[in-house]
Amino acid sequence: MTIQRIAVLGGGAWGTALAQTAARAGRDVTLWEFDAGHAEHLSQQRESRFLPGVKLEAAIKVTRALGEAAQNDAILLVVPAQALRSVVTQLTQTMKPGTPLIACAKGIEHGTHKFMTEIIAECTDSAVPAILSGPSFAADVARGLPTAVTIAAADSLVAEKLAHALNSGSFRPYHSTDIRGVEIGGAVKNVLAIASGIVNGRGLGASASAALTTRGFAEMVRFGRALGARPETLTGLSGLGDLILTCSSPQSRNFSYGAALGRGEVPSGKLAEGAFTAPVLLEMARDKNIDMPISAAVAAVLANEHSVDEAIAALLSRPIKAEE
Ligand SMILES: NC(=O)C1=CN([C@@H]2O[C@H](COP(=O)(O)OP(=O)(O)OC[C@H]3O[C@@H](n4cnc5c(N)ncnc54)[C@H](OP(=O)(O)O)[C@@H]3O)[C@@H](O)[C@H]2O)C=CC1
Numbered sequence: 001m002t003i004q005r006i007a008v009l010g011g012g013a014w015g016t017a018l019a020q021t022a023a024r025a026g027r028d029v030t031l032w033e034f035d036a037g038h039a040e041h042l043s044q045q046r047e048s049r050f051l052p053g054v055k056l057e058a059a060i061k062v063t064r065a066l067g068e069a070a071q072n073d074a075i076l077l078v079v080p081a082q083a084l085r086s087v088v089t090q091l092t093q094t095m096k097p098g099t100p101l102i103a104c105a106k107g108i109e110h111g112t113h114k115f116m117t118e119i120i121a122e123c124t125d126s127a128v129p130a131i132l133s134g135p136s137f138a139a140d141v142a143r144g145l146p147t148a149v150t151i152a153a154a155d156s157l158v159a160e161k162l163a164h165a166l167n168s169g170s171f172r173p174y175h176s177t178d179i180r181g182v183e184i185g186g187a188v189k190n191v192l193a194i195a196s197g198i199v200n201g202r203g204l205g206a207s208a209s210a211a212l213t214t215r216g217f218a219e220m221v222r223f224g225r226a227l228g229a230r231p232e233t234l235t236g237l238s239g240l241g242d243l244i245l246t247c248s249s250p251q252s253r254n255f256s257y258g259a260a261l262g263r264g265e266v267p268s269g270k271l272a273e274g275a276f277t278a279p280v281l282l283e284m285a286r287d288k289n290i291d292m293p294i295s296a297a298v299a300a301v302l303a304n305e306h307s308v309d310e311a312i313a314a315l316l317s318r319p320i321k322a323e324e
């Protein structure tokens with residue numbers, strides 16, 4: 001049976017873009033936003049404050065009632081990673097058993113070290129956790145520019161159904177059962193995008209950017225391997241694909257955040273998930289004895305333990321070793 005009624009929780013940039021995508025794919029869409037003023041703006045002006053100039057498709061209904069959103073056939077969770085637990089906790093009070101909950105945030109929870117689908121599973125045993133991730137700037141997707149992403153669920157049939165439900169002419173989801181691999185790629189690439197932004201903002205040149213992205217990918221692979229990710233997921237859309245995108249474009253908020261640091265400026269207040277993920281990633285890497293020097297350098301700069309120049313010098317003076 002086709003998944004026809006889709007709820008999107010979060011009227012930010014990515015939630016709005018995914019609501020547009022689902023509507024273009026022919027689904028009935030309910031867009032939930034918790035902030036009263038923003039919900040009013042969404043329903044009156046038919047556009048998100050986070051994506052000015054993009055008019056909501058007619059098939060999108062805006063609501064502030066979480067109970068109404070909970071009645072849909074599948075629910076996309078598009079709030080920041082650190083807010084996911086509180087939203088899922090409220091949602092499960094009225095949700096139908098067996099509903100797919102698709103995490104669309106890219107991060108790891110502070111304190112618990114939990115990935116997004118682990119949080120869902122902890123909050124309820126009656127939902128079907130899934131994850132959507134890949135190279136996809138909200139502004140591009142909302143305008144209908146083409147891209148491809150990965151949707152993973154433990155049951156391949158569920159992942160395939162979700163991919164079909166969100167497939168429109170321009171948005172092409174591939175399906176997978178490697179949930180952990182998909183969520184690792186999205187979380188780690190944000191930290192590496194900050195590093196790449198720093199390189200750019202400091203004016204270190206295109207060669208340094210390429211070298212840093214490549215060695216960053218080696219860190220992602222090491223971390224992924226240790227946590228059970230499949231190699232083809234790490235080299236796929238949600239891993240390497242998203243890493244290439246966000247390490248190479250100022251359109252990325254994480255990249256821009258790093259670029260501001262590299263120029264010695266204060267970053268804008270826009271959401272940069274990598275700044276939240278970096279310290280958690282470092283804790284996990286240390287716990288598991290995984291060498292992640294670039295991620296550690298980002299965490300040290302964010303914690304004011306190193307200046308940008310000290311972090312760069314430390315990376316360049318590491319002992320010479322074999323490439324792996
Ligand atoms: N933007 C992009 O291109 C992409 C983003 N993502 C990921 O999607 C996630 C969301 O990002 P994005 O939409 O861009 O972020 P935005 O900052 O644009 O929007 C965040 C949304 O979450 C809401 N929100 C914040 N805190 C809470 C809370 N405690 N409870 C409920 N809702 C809350 C905000 O509400 P309010 O209106 O009150 O601020 C807003 O609607 C991130 O993890 C990001 O990495 C993934 C792919 C692409």
Ligand SMILES: O=C(CO)COP(=O)(O)O
Nearest residue numbers: 134135136137252253254
């Ligand atoms: O994840 C994204 C694109 O795939 C969006 O990246 P930023 O959050 O850095 O803007």
